Amino acid sequence: MKETQQIPAETPSGPRARLLELSQVRGVSLAALSELLGRNPSYLQQFIRKGSPRKLEEQDRATLARFLGVGEEELREAQENSYTKAGRTRDAGDWVDVPRLDVGASAGPGRVPGSEAAFDTFRFSRRWLAEQGLERAQLSAITVEGDSMEPLLNNGDEILIDCSPRPFRDGIHVVRLGETLMVKRVASAGPGRVALLSQNFAYPPVEVAVDEVTIIGRVVWKGGRV
Template sequence: MGNAAASLPDGARDRLLELARARGVSLASLSDFLGRNPSYLQQFIRKGSPRRLEERDRRKLAAFFGVAEDELGKAPEMSYALPHEEEGPGAWVVVPRLDLGASAGPGVVPGGEAAFDTFRFSRRWLAEQGLAGAQLSAITVAGDSMEPLLNDGDEILVDRTPRPLRDGIHVVRLGDALLVKRVAQAGAGRLALLSQNLAYPPIEVAADDLTIIGRVVWKGGRI
């Protein structure tokens, strides 16, 4: 019998192997990058199991290698149709995931704000949340100072639309550090940066020393 993987109609396996060799990365390390067991991609390429990469894995690998997702396989045909209002163009809003983290701890120096991936949100859902037309981006929380509200590794949706400051959870820049904190007024020209975790004391700063990047309006993370 021939190789099961070779009988599949697309060249996703060959292309993935070619990209890995060109970059000089092992299949095991790529599997670890995806949060999978070390033999996951080896089995995908050599044994045809799974038959297709999951959309999340395909998107993440495509972003890593800088190629189009369809080079690594096509999504299976769905056996049902989405409701009509979600089918047409403009039904989804693409939100960039930025390659930086907002520290919920002592602070981190951000890297370049380069999108490495995207989320898709229903335009109708965003409107229901009062976020129609908002300037949105997604970044990762680092640290534990906002626990239990925000955990290390959570992804947060940040509304960067310019508007007057009101008390709430914001991503801010203080010097070279990017932080996620509850921001509250602390008197004339002063702001307080408050942590949810009471082990971290409040930080009071001059408003002119702080840049408000955006308000945190949604979070997602593993349970």
């Protein structure tokens, strides 16, 4: 007997609405899709009706997209499809609030970023920023994921990125390669090419054409647990 689809009390939007639509068109229940993911049968019902979880895990999203025959981007929030400067540095007298973005930059093989919404802030002394040469920087904070930049950057470290437009120079940057956000040392590798280098020598260099990579910002500070 075919299971009746439960419609949420509130009209879903974005990827929730698209997932519900696709499940109805394909004639497959949300419970069955949840089980496909190895989740409990109510998992996707909760996602659509109550927004819990807030967003689908990358692996779950990829599995659903393959099964339903659509591009993965159809099941992402709009802001997940591109890195956005979701927050702006805010002045508060002698202090400057820097947004912490809900996104990780891989220091491993790379990953597709999640939501870029600001969920918190770091507060820095305006004097300290000036001492670091960052008084005019366009700063945001994100988390390092993976071990390829160890010992310089460790998994879980939070880094400040200066997204101010400026001429490129070699250094540690957050970059986008395809749909993947990474933190790497970026160095010139001849005309029209750059090398993405890891600090951990277990990871080989990656050389790409300049037009294949987008430099999001320069890493200017790090913080993490001792």
